[in-house]
Amino acid sequence: MANWQTATILNRKVWDDGLISLTLDLELEPFKAGQFIKVGLQVGDERIERPYSLVNSEDQPNAEILFNEVEDGPLTSRLAQLDKGEQLLATTDAHGFLVLDEVPDVPNLWMIATGTGIGPFISMLNSAQSQRFERIVIIHGTTHENSLAYRNQLEGLEHIDQRISYLPVISREKTDGLMEGRITENLSSGEVEKRANLELNAEQNHVLLCGNIDMIRDVQAVLAERDMKKHKRFEPGHISMEKYH
Template sequence: MAQWLTGEVIENFAWNSELFSLRVRVPRPFEFVAGQFVRLGLAADGERYQRAYSLVNAPDDPVLEFLINRVHDGDLSPLLHRLTTGQALQVSQPPSGFFTLNEVPAGESLWLMATGTGIGPYLSMLQTQIPFERFDRIHLVHAVRYAADLAYQKQIQAWVDAQPQQLHYQPIVSREACEGALQGRIPALITSGELEQALGDTLTTTSQVMLCGNPEMIRDAKDVLEDKGLAKNLRRKPGNVTVEHYW
């Protein structure tokens, strides 16, 4: 049964006016597997609001971190957006979810594809040794609308610099030109071959793909990957494509 811990905000970092990272200290060690999520909760105006958010931090980091986009007509995210250092919020325990690397079969390459805040679980995974020990090549693909939505750029680049032969990063920006980024949607860039060309690798049945984010992206990407012979990964029938719907 889920329990609630009272956490303390130690930082609310704004990437832009809508996208922010919330760092939270909890009163005791918090164990989770990279890729899992918890619920954050706040009370306001006599109501209690809660929503699931993936953990961005490494599993051995004592400070929990969440990448959040403010939804103006949402119940919780505007409240979280206003939190300041020292304020309290509730964090559910234990963590939940099966969007983890131990659910992904063996393969030669690992493609981590996300839209928006869906990059969160991958950031946690890449702070462990698991993907680097299991896969020869790792491709982090992050699709957003505007360049300002490309969070954690310095951290990602530091990881790429440390593992240049193994880890590759490809941003995608759909609504404006951005140096170094592809333009368009993930499914279309798979279909055209532009994504594979940019990363210098090929999506085959020796690849493992994780999809996280916009349900439309996941639906369409699954279809184009299936056309390439990459089937959905299920516990009862292992395949190549593991998915997490993010909203």
């Protein structure tokens, strides 16, 4: 049974129109990077709640979530109106299987996200477990360049850690130096591997997918052409995923 607590908003950051992160004063129970909590608001007699991945690392004291405001969304439209010092409801226990200790022992890890799906990857990159990989490639697809949440942090990691490649993909505008179009197009063309200077094959790589369900389906199809299949606990594969509907 979920453990609900009243949490105070310590910080509110607007990355782009409707793209917001909240830092919460929440007594989190021990969790694994990549897991999610539930966040909610009491509206009349009903508690409206949704799952949100934790962006903060396992050793950070405060919970952080990232969300897109959905027009007329029963929860996000209300969350977007909250400011620092206001309160909401959140669970202290986190759940989910998109975690690094479920990833097989391979040298290379690929993190492919759209939109707010970048959140759990930020948590993973700041965890001790990420150190076991020889290379980590982060691919973040958004419609516009301004929607690249945590870009400065990811570029900073890339600068100080030669294992890391950060590759944004922008689908709806021209950019200077960034990949354009869909993630699948850049995978199929080989542009991603060229920029990462790393071959994406079934022998030495594992792929984490997080974000839009259409992206996950389409990337899976591209990876299937490389003999890469969904990873299951009792049937090892090459692809783990978390779908954001």
